[in-house]
Ligand code: NAP
């Protein structure tokens with residue numbers, strides 16, 4: 001039987017998030033039902049609530065950094081049992097048959113992956129609702145094991161901020177001694193710094209906020225570069241092996257392209273919108289590259305979580321009650337997040 005549960009969502013692009021009831025499907029043979037304990041707050045949640053990408057379906061119930069405990073499993077589920085600590089990230093389904101899915105790249109499923117929220121709900125019709133809610137039912141292939149030794153709350157952001165930064169660092173083979181820049185010290189950026197440091201790179205935090213310099217170093221940056229300071233930017237020109245760019249909006253590209261070494265790559269993960277025009281010469285005179293990256297596949301996400309278990313890596317978080325979400329959104333927009341908000345879902349249950 002379907003159940004009606006408590007959630008928080010927005011009824012249109014101008015509305016604050018408010019309590020609302022949603023339906024969850026009954027736990028099917030291939031499903032895992034999860035009692036949600038914590039959910040991280042990603043900038044993508046805000047983009048979707050505010051319809052920045054012009055594809056939002058309302059009401060929007062965001063949340064794709066879900067942590068919880070298994071409360072029920074379908075009869076075909078062997079990998080999970082009641083009581084297990086598990087996670088759900090940005091996807092809850094994909095075709096499992098196309099070439100992308102077969103290569104463990106479900107995020108690029110040729111049929112279109114089903115987003116944890118704002119996706120097409122194959123079971124109930126309508127669209128999917130995310131983790132700002134008390135429970136969720138998810139196909140077993142999209143449920144992840146969370147190592148029991150890491151802090152449960154701090155693990156939530158690994159499901160999106162973690163994998164989105166881990167995947168390009170691995171794909172572009174960042175290794176010991178590489179000079180790696182991470183642009184933007186927010187949710188994604190702070191995980192990028194931690195991972196690049198753990199992989200042995202020389203990490204430079206590239207930020208617009210001088211007051212974050214001390215934190216950047218504590219998170220694992222060896223140097224801090226204030227992007228508004230042209231002299232400092234010049235000192236680092238043509239010197240980076242790799243740059244991870246997490247800026248959430250369209251922006252000037254030339255200053256950052258100028259930082260890359262010959263043949264080096266800057267990967268965009270933040271700006272899912274038009275960029276300001278940039279000069280072709282900046283790329284041509286140095287055979288430089290700009291690329292993009294989208295979260296990561298399920299296998300890679302599990303590898304990242306296992307790495308975090310081994311190296312005891314979690315996010316630096318501020319825990320909030322569900323009712324404080326609208327204020328948290330304002331702080332994220334103001335680049336005042338240290339460095340990920342995580343909602344304590346007990347505050348919605350009680
Ligand atoms: P966030 O916590 O808000 O962090 C973004 C940071 O970027 C800010 O804290 C700020 O850092 C910097 N910044 C903001 N506006 C800027 C501007 N106009 N120019 C230069 N720097 C600016 O956001 P997030 O949750 O990390 O997400 C970042 C972006 O990635 C969002 O657009 C999100 O939708 C997207 N995203 C993409 C994927 C993917 O798979 N590709 C996955 C998740 C999220 P400083 O104060 O240090 O400058």
Ligand code: ZN
Pocket residue numbers: 042043044045064090160161
């Ligand atoms: Zn996200």
